[in-house]
Amino acid sequence: xxxxxxxxxxEFIRTVDRRxxxxxxxxxxxxxxxxxxxxVIAKERSGCLSLWPAAIWQPRIDGAIEIMGSKLQAGLFAxxxxxxxxxxxxxxxxxxxxxxxxRSRLVVPEGFREFLGVQPDTELVxxxxxxxxxxxxxxxxxxxxxxxxxxxxxxxxxxxx
Amino acid sequence: xxxxxxxxxxEFIRTVDRRxxxxxxxxxxxxxxxxxxxxVIAKERSGCLSLWPAAIWQPRIDGAIEIMGSKLQAGLFAxxxxxxxxxxxxxxxxxxxxxxxxRSRLVVPEGFREFLGVQPDTELVxxxxxxxxxxxxxxxxxxxxxxxxxxxxxxxxxxxx
DNA sequence: ATAGAATTGGGCTTATATCCCACAAAAAAA
DNA sequence: TTTTTTTGTGGGATATAAGCCCAATTCTAT
Numbered sequence: 286x287x288x289x290x291x292x293x294x295x296e297f298i299r300t301v302d303r304r305x306x307x308x309x310x311x312x313x314x315x316x317x318x319x320x321x322x323x324x325v326i327a328k329e330r331s332g333c334l335s336l337w338p339a340a341i342w343q344p345r346i347d348g349a350i351e352i353m354g355s356k357l358q359a360g361l362f363a364x365x366x367x368x369x370x371x372x373x374x375x376x377x378x379x380x381x382x383x384x385x386x387x388r389s390r391l392v393v394p395e396g397f398r399e400f401l402g403v404q405p406d407t408e409l410v411x412x413x414x415x416x417x418x419x420x421x422x423x424x425x426x427x428x429x430x431x432x433x434x435x436x437x438x439x440x441x442x443x444x445x446x
Numbered sequence: 447x448x449x450x451x452x453x454x455x456x457e458f459i460r461t462v463d464r465r466x467x468x469x470x471x472x473x474x475x476x477x478x479x480x481x482x483x484x485x486v487i488a489k490e491r492s493g494c495l496s497l498w499p500a501a502i503w504q505p506r507i508d509g510a511i512e513i514m515g516s517k518l519q520a521g522l523f524a525x526x527x528x529x530x531x532x533x534x535x536x537x538x539x540x541x542x543x544x545x546x547x548x549r550s551r552l553v554v555p556e557g558f559r560e561f562l563g564v565q566p567d568t569e570l571v572x573x574x575x576x577x578x579x580x581x582x583x584x585x586x587x588x589x590x591x592x593x594x595x596x597x598x599x600x601x602x603x604x605x606x607x
Numbered sequence: 608a609t610a611g612a613a614t615t616g617g618g619c620t621t622a623t624a625t626c627c628c629a630c631a632a633a634a635a636a637a
Numbered sequence: 638t639t640t641t642t643t644t645g646t647g648g649g650a651t652a653t654a655a656g657c658c659c660a661a662t663t664c665t666a667t
Contacts, residue, residue, distance in 0.1 A: 310614095350453060377575065387657065464627095
């Protein structure tokens with residue numbers, strides 16, 4: 286279905302097990318891994334994580350990192366070191382490279398669990414967002430939906446009821 | 447992986463020993479020691495300490511000392527001496543040369559513990575900040591990222607421009 | 608209804624962080 | 638000085654988590 290368009294589309298409910306493992310639906314999985322097995326998990330707004338093919342995400346940071354490296358070598362220390370430090374700190378916490386394990390399961394890494402606000406043995410909403418896959422805490426997802434797309438509210442309620 | 451970039455990147459949770467020892471994650475450790483085993487631990491904002499390769503930190507000290515020297519020569523003794531004294535005092539307590547012990551463990555020195563606000567047998571967040579490694583008290587870390595994260599995109603643009 | 612696939616739970620193995628104890632060195636007290 | 642106490646340091650042992658593979662239940666589609 287979505288494979289035809291080349292866009293990640295669809296909404297699924299999955300449970301996170303005691304070990305913070307989560308099965309990514311095959312439809313999404315296929316497209317996610319189309320460009321390679323390396324993925325990037327990133328913190329978006331709190332209550333939501335996003336999963337990107339590394340090929341798509343990486344250029345966003347590689348550019349920054351490359352420039353950071355060259356600035357370092359150029360010796361612009363005094364003024365730039367502080368900025369590099371700040372940026373590096375944010376890069377560290379914002380994303381992480383991961384890969385899917387057996388049965389195309391993702392383990393939500395330490396440090397991302399609290400941000401997502403997920404407890405073991407609870408449900409998550411897995412949403413295709415065209416270029417990436419998003420993992421939502423149900424409450425946050427509902428809030429997002431009802432604020433951005435009120436007309437879909439009824440459908441979701443009908444589905445989950 | 448991050449070693450390829452030559453930048454210290456990554457976020458980890460570690461616990462401090464009863465004797466204020468802390469194991470630095472291997473990924474960070476390797477890069478941190480790349481230019482030598484001498485490290486500098488420094489007080490940044492309260493709730494956070496940073497660990498620098500001495501080779502990178504040293505120019506900062508030299509710069510400050512140079513400024514002190516030139517101000518002294520500039521003559522205005524009476525007024526400046528007080529400020530210089532204060533600056534020198536800050537330089538003294540601000541940083542300390544340390545080295546990693548067995549199993550790449552760092553001992554948080556006396557005088558830095560209160561500043562970091564760490565108790566024995568508690569958790570810290572260890573963060574790669576491109577040019578150094580930072581040790582954060584969890585509460586302070588959360589406050590930091592939630593205040594700086596929204597500006598993240600702007601900062602990248604600023605640096606890459 | 609049956610077959611196939613998908614989801615999820617669980618066991619086992621391996622790696623590693625951390626707890627705990629032993630020793631060494633330094634400081635304090637006698 | 639000698640003794641006692643405190644603090645730093647190293648290394649073994651244990652617990653906890655990660656990774657890997659298989660089993661069982663659920664779901665879908667023929």
